[in-house]
Amino acid sequence: MSSNFDTGAACAERLDASDPLAAFREFFSIPQGTIYLDGNSLGLLSRQAEESLKRVTKEWREQGIGGWLGAGSPWFTLAETLGEKAAALVGADPDEVVCAGATTVNLHALLASFYTPRGGRTRILADSLNFPSDIYALQGQLALRGLAPEEHLALVSPPASPGDSGLLDEDSIIHSMTREVAVALLPSVLYRSGQLLDMATLTAEAHRRGILIGFDCSHSAGVVPHQFDRWAVDFAFWCGYKYLNGGPGSTAFLYVNRRHFERRPLLAGWFGSDKQAQFKMRLDFEPAAGAGRWQISSPPILSMAPLEGALAVTREAGITRIREKSLLLTDYLIFLADRLLPEAETGIRVATPREHSRRGGHVALAGDERMWRVYQALKARGVVADFRPPGILRLAPVPLYNSFGEVRDTLVLLREILDSREYEAFPDEKSAVT
Numbered sequence: 359m360s361s362n363f364d365t366g367a368a369c370a371e372r373l374d375a376s377d378p379l380a381a382f383r384e385f386f387s388i389p390q391g392t393i394y395l396d397g398n399s400l401g402l403l404s405r406q407a408e409e410s411l412k413r414v415t416k417e418w419r420e421q422g423i424g425g426w427l428g429a430g431s432p433w434f435t436l437a438e439t440l441g442e443k444a445a446a447l448v449g450a451d452p453d454e455v456v457c458a459g460a461t462t463v464n465l466h467a468l469l470a471s472f473y474t475p476r477g478g479r480t481r482i483l484a485d486s487l488n489f490p491s492d493i494y495a496l497q498g499q500l501a502l503r504g505l506a507p508e509e510h511l512a513l514v515s516p517p518a519s520p521g522d523s524g525l526l527d528e529d530s531i532i533h534s535m536t537r538e539v540a541v542a543l544l545p546s547v548l549y550r551s552g553q554l555l556d557m558a559t560l561t562a563e564a565h566r567r568g569i570l571i572g573f574d575c576s577h578s579a580g581v582v583p584h585q586f587d588r589w590a591v592d593f594a595f596w597c598g599y600k601y602l603n604g605g606p607g608s609t610a611f612l613y614v615n616r617r618h619f620e621r622r623p624l625l626a627g628w629f630g631s632d633k634q635a636q637f638k639m640r641l642d643f644e645p646a647a648g649a650g651r652w653q654i655s656s657p658p659i660l661s662m663a664p665l666e667g668a669l670a671v672t673r674e675a676g677i678t679r680i681r682e683k684s685l686l687l688t689d690y691l692i693f694l695a696d697r698l699l700p701e702a703e704t705g706i707r708v709a710t711p712r713e714h715s716r717r718g719g720h721v722a723l724a725g726d727e728r729m730w731r732v733y734q735a736l737k738a739r740g741v742v743a744d745f746r747p748p749g750i751l752r753l754a755p756v757p758l759y760n761s762f763g764e765v766r767d768t769l770v771l772l773r774e775i776l777d778s779r780e781y782e783a784f785p786d787e788k789s790a791v792t
């Protein structure tokens with residue numbers, strides 16, 4: 359594809375003119391005066407998401423408690439309804455996905471059922487590059503069972519070669535799938551480097567060794583299609599506020615493969631009940647038949663409401679077309695980074711894999727100690743990206759609302775900032791939220 363690119367503005371215009379998803383940008387509120395490339399941290403508000411949120415507040419105003427059954431999407435079953443709508447994005451049956459809880463909470467809820475240390479199989483396998491919250495949850499799950507994390511949490515690290523420090527090697531993960539491992543938890547896409555792991559192979563290899571495997575798909579849901587059922591993934595979970603555009607802190611999702619529907623939710627709560635039984639208020643828990651049994655509490659309807667509109671936009675665009683545009687956007691970004699920010703001149707390199715099969719939705723540019731200030735200079739010029747230590751600048755061109763022109767403008771700006779050294783005007787101290 360890169361053979362069709364050049365660095366000129368006309369190339370970006372041509373790519374935008376032939377973009378089948380270009381019209382979707384109109385649905386979104388882009389913060390004024392910005393190029394927003396941070397949809398992998400917080401997706402933007404669409405008109406549809408705002409409408410579904412407004413509709414729910416109106417239903418609350420007009421119906422009060424009647425909204426549980428009388429709302430346009432009855433609140434009593436909204437978790438299941440949204441789960442059904444998200445299921446196709448990850449290759450699942452409608453009853454295998456439910457909208458519930460929060461990312462880390464769902465990891466706890468799932469591990470309570472899926473981590474059953476027995477005999478010599480006591481370990482949890484994860485990786486040292488995963489989002490820290492997941493690791494804290496795993497450490498907590500071990501401690502809850504009286505097992506020392508230092509001994510029972512096996513973390514795969516990247517290979518020693520410095521150039522690949524943000525990437526994991528599937529073979530070394532598989533090599534770590536030893537007889538002591540009960541369950542493996544891995545990210546679909548690594549939040550820093552943007553590497554996409556080969557979930558099909560990892561799942562097959564885990565199962566050959568008697569290991570259950572789950573994935574945190576926060577960095578892929580809504581931008582990379584998955585085939586959980588076909589790959590026979592055991593469980594998964596992801597947030598609703600990144601590429602799914604559900605709003606700040608919006609409700610998350612979880613997936614359980616139907617062959618595990620018999621497992622008991624051990625962080626149990628009444629919203630995991632069979633719907634017919636729930637209001638009988640009996641003291642013996644009768645769990646729902648599907649993934650819904652892993653819900654705990656009353657669903658946070660106002661944090662779920664925007665997801666209805668947001669998922670409608672994603673579904674209308676189609677996950678296949680979203681992925682096609684995402685790859686074209688990141689191909690173009692990488693092409694421009696190579697040409698406009700050559701490593702020999704700038705010390706900046708593309709830390710994201712170049713193969714499509716190994717790339718998620720964002721591109722990480724790795725630089726030296728200047729990178730934090732470069733990030734601030736970029737922000738001062740209206741580009742919202744994000745920074746992850748040590749020196750990673752993440753750029754997420756989101757297929758639903760970013761253009762090829764914005765990608766080019768950003769790379770041109772980056773070059774200007776480096777040439778003019780305008781980053782030197784910015785402080786070295788980090789702020790609380792980056």
Ligand SMILES: *Cc1c(COP(=O)(O)O)cnc(C)c1O
Pocket residue numbers: 460461462463488489491492545549574576577597
């Ligand atoms: C964003 C993200 C989270 C966030 O967890 P919350 O519980 O929603 O705060 C967790 N894991 C990964 C991999 C993420 O990308």
